[in-house]
Amino acid sequence: MVLVKDDCLVYTIDDEQIDQQTGESTDSEVSFGADLLDWGLPQPAVARAVERHETRLRETEDLQEKLAHTSELGASEAVKHLSNQSELGSSERGSNTALARPTDDRFKPLLKRLRRPKTSRDEGTGVESVSNPRPLAWDELGLSSRVLSALDSLGWMQPTPIQARAIPVALAGRDVLGSAVTGSGKTAAFLIPIIERLHEARRATGPRYPASIRVLIVLPTRELAVQCHSVLETLCERSAQYTAQGAKSASVRITERQEWMRLRSVLLVGGLALKAQELALRHQPDIIIGTPGRIIDHARNAPNFTLDDIEILVLDEADRLLQMGFMDELREIVRLCAANARYRQTMLFSATLDPGVEELAHFALATERVVTIHVDATFHLVATLAQEFLKLQTTEVVIDPAQDDRDTWTHANEVMQSERAAVLLALCSRSFTRRTMVFFARKRTVHLFRLIFDLVGLRAVELHGNLTQSQRLDALEGFRVGSNVDFLLCTDLAARGLDIHGVETVLNYELPGDLREYVHRVGRTARAGRHGRAVSLFQQANRKERHLLRQLRDQAKRHAPLADPLNPHEQVPILVERRLPASAVREWHERLLSMRSSIHEKLQHERVERELHRAEQLKSKADNLIVHEQEIYSRPARTWFQGKSARNRVTGHTRGTTPEHETRHRRQQKNGPIAKKYTNNRRMASRRVVTKRA
Template identity: 35%
Template sequence: RGEPSARAPPTREGNRDTRSAMGRGSNEQRKRTNGEAGSGSGSGSGSADPKKAFTDLGVCSALAEGCLALGWKSPTDIQRQAVPQLIDGKDVIGLAQTGSGKTGAFALPILQELLDKPQPFFALVLSPTRELAIQIAEQFEALGVTIGLKSVVLVGGVDMMAQSIALGRRPHVIVGTPGRVVDHLSNTKGFNLNKLKHLVLDEADRLLNMDFEQEIDQILKVIPRDRRTQLFSATMTSKVQKLQRACLKNPVRVEICSKYSTVDTLRQQYLFIPAKFKECYLVYALTELSGSTAVIFTRTCDGARRNALLLRNLGFASIPIHGNMSQAKRIGSLNKFKSGDRNILVATDVASRGLDIPSVDMVINYDVPLNPKDYVHRVGRTARAGRSGRSLTLVTQYDVEMFQKIEHLIGKKMENFETQEEAVLVLQERTSEASRLASMQMRETDSRKGRKRSAKNLDDDDTNDQEHRAELGLRYVKSRKSRK
């Protein structure tokens, strides 16, 4: 319940000998860690010795090296304030805007204590979505590679037996969605959290908005009262306050951002356009800003499918991610985008919180979000960790009121995105044809799925065949005629 239908990749495991692995790391592992490049979540001016910036917080030398291997040059604000408190053994509630480095803030203290007192089922991290759970586990593993960390991801869409086998290897850290964690607590023989030391509730406001209260309550009933709890959220809602009172003991409140806001390094622009030319202006903006990596947000799954196909028909390297895709395809889309194989990700709000895609240059709001707060989460995909970024919101005659609410919420007036009308009109005919073809492709794909037939080349999730893309319109029309 509340989780997108999806499938997760297999879990990873480290050294089987837990105690010896936690005490030392092999030379090969150290070389691999130090050789990794990462954009990381660190920001700030840094220091003469970047490693010292983390050790000054109380982080041990081995983990500080892991931070540097990930490209974290210095701690973020949330890390500076939360890490020392957590290392001192206090419960923490952290309020910070997206992209602030929250994962590092709770992962480093957990790994440090685990290094001193290794045990299986040491920490449980609850996440609202499967993609975020996978990402959190990846950061834990990257930071803990030199100490033989074992982790498991428990999310829906994966065979329970495969996850039960992974749990049988007794991992140190469990990252999962509440529903699947409860499933394993109820059905997996020998699995319990009776000795759990750390509970982390990440994106707590979203966990509660997705109606996970019942599952969280079930988990709280079966874990020790004598534990450490960390709660991280973008906002302090009434539900979050209630959860805080229920599961945290005298927490230290770390607040980086007291209200919804956007970072100063984000250039926010808008484009006021007629609704009937919306697709044309999207193509114009992408053409003007060619070479940039972009996330385009739509309001619906069909909108994401359609725009990804439209752009692909025009030669853009676009790929969709939305809630109606299988887990394998969603993870595949995300990985292709992160690797640079595709530079445009067309997404619904399923991807707008928690996913750290560090190289995004631009966010385009193709549809103005109905909830102004979702705007902040969307544009949080760019200008992360001190980097610069740009956002562009397409505003039609029907969106003016919602757009004004967004400006009121963030306390800023957006600047107008300058256009050349003649250049836009030149694109109209090509865009209309690509749009027509995208509609045909969607109907064909849906028809084939309805008949339970393969839609290999016409599947709107992705197209790898360059020749197919070049001849798409002609081949498609011929196939329609042949069936008639």
């Protein structure tokens, strides 16, 4: 609904649709639109946005017509251009590598399909970037019929912009520095050329293809690694089901030739058995997908496993890797892959290109052969995402999660008495009842609402760092299937890279601290061109949340309104205010107060179960130590590339912290540590013990 008052445009959504009948608005709505989102313009914002959008379309069409006569080269010229750019000299490429530089002979079957990516070189830095305004089809990217058949069977009709620009460059053997908005298909942008190059190498060598680990893909979290491994397995399985002649519908029996053409991969993540992973590594898989810590652990401690033969290195979600404090681990991984550095292809993909990512690219990528691919501006949101904001009426005390020292029951009691909890339950029970992800700042808040959702009959699962790896995978799989789960309650653990089909709504129980995390949270919906909705609860008195909303307002002014999927003739603005009737909020507030005793009993019962489980684990560990004492002590100690002090420093102060935590840590280093209670008493007690022993 659009309300106009004194030439100020305000967008509101009311669940009861009362204002559509009266046509009136309250002062709070007008102040929200004029002061916070600043829609007060000389002419309506929607008309201006439509005009800007039409102007951009006309300019794009004119540019395409001008480039149509000069930009396209012949296929043979394109292959020669790519080969010359990626040439490192035949002497530099050893004859023992299977993924040697692409030559004209190897690309002869692809000459009719391959097109030259249009690149431009920055004279100041010497870095090339790719721009291609014309959308391409899969058969124009130089892919084999086997891979084309697999893409067709998956229903991938057309490559996304990042895929259309990155795949030809990756096939040519160049290093890639790619940046694209979340949900744009970056995973397939590096998996497809990897599969294509490995297939080409196997065709060239035949059954005598040497077994070796040639590809390493590094991701920040276990869930992302599992998802990437699943996509890779699907692509390899589909490509193995079709013949090389391009049969698209009739599956054929896998022959002996197709069996040695099959690619093998291994998943290396924490939370899974080490011995099973070591056994899989002994068979020399083609591709390894994993997280930094487990990869380094196996590289240093697993027998007969090295990264000397790595020919393709992929660092995905690089900004998240750096935010989690994996810079030292990434340097170590690049060092372990240094044996093939002269001809190794490195691809680095990130949703944002901040200074940290540029520093990572400086030592991981080869400057003379890197191509930078920008698809979307930094921190931009997709145009198919509608953002809604619900302003809380009461003021709450904001507690930093790092400084939250409340016990479990005190935290639960304060949450259940807050207006925010009642508003969230009202939204989940009235407006967004299926395929919804809810993000929280604290793990124990996630668990608390999972208990509340169970009591009120809302089907939900939780996902956070306190769960085991099997529990995380079960929660993700249950929400993906969607038969018995409607809500996924999670922390920022699920905010990066997870591609869950059919997510309709993302709810932010608390707004994140910066724009980057907000972009990744809401990026779980409106993926691959689909429409989505993000709803956030906020306090107007919170300075950080106001700053984030102003940044989103500035972005919204640059986009045209969305077409309503239910009514194509109507347009939905990108930023709207959502309102709830006060009666619904009061009803849920009363229900929450009445459930406090039940929640308290459940929390007490879980605490007792945790203590019993911990006692059983200690007993089992002691029994194993008694029975297998000689075998346990005879095992070689596992090593790490860092010393204990350096590892504790990185783990305690960098990994998983926010910029505010890092600032506080630097202040403590400058002014000295903060004295803790009873510190002197403990020191005196320890001195007394030492004195008595002496």
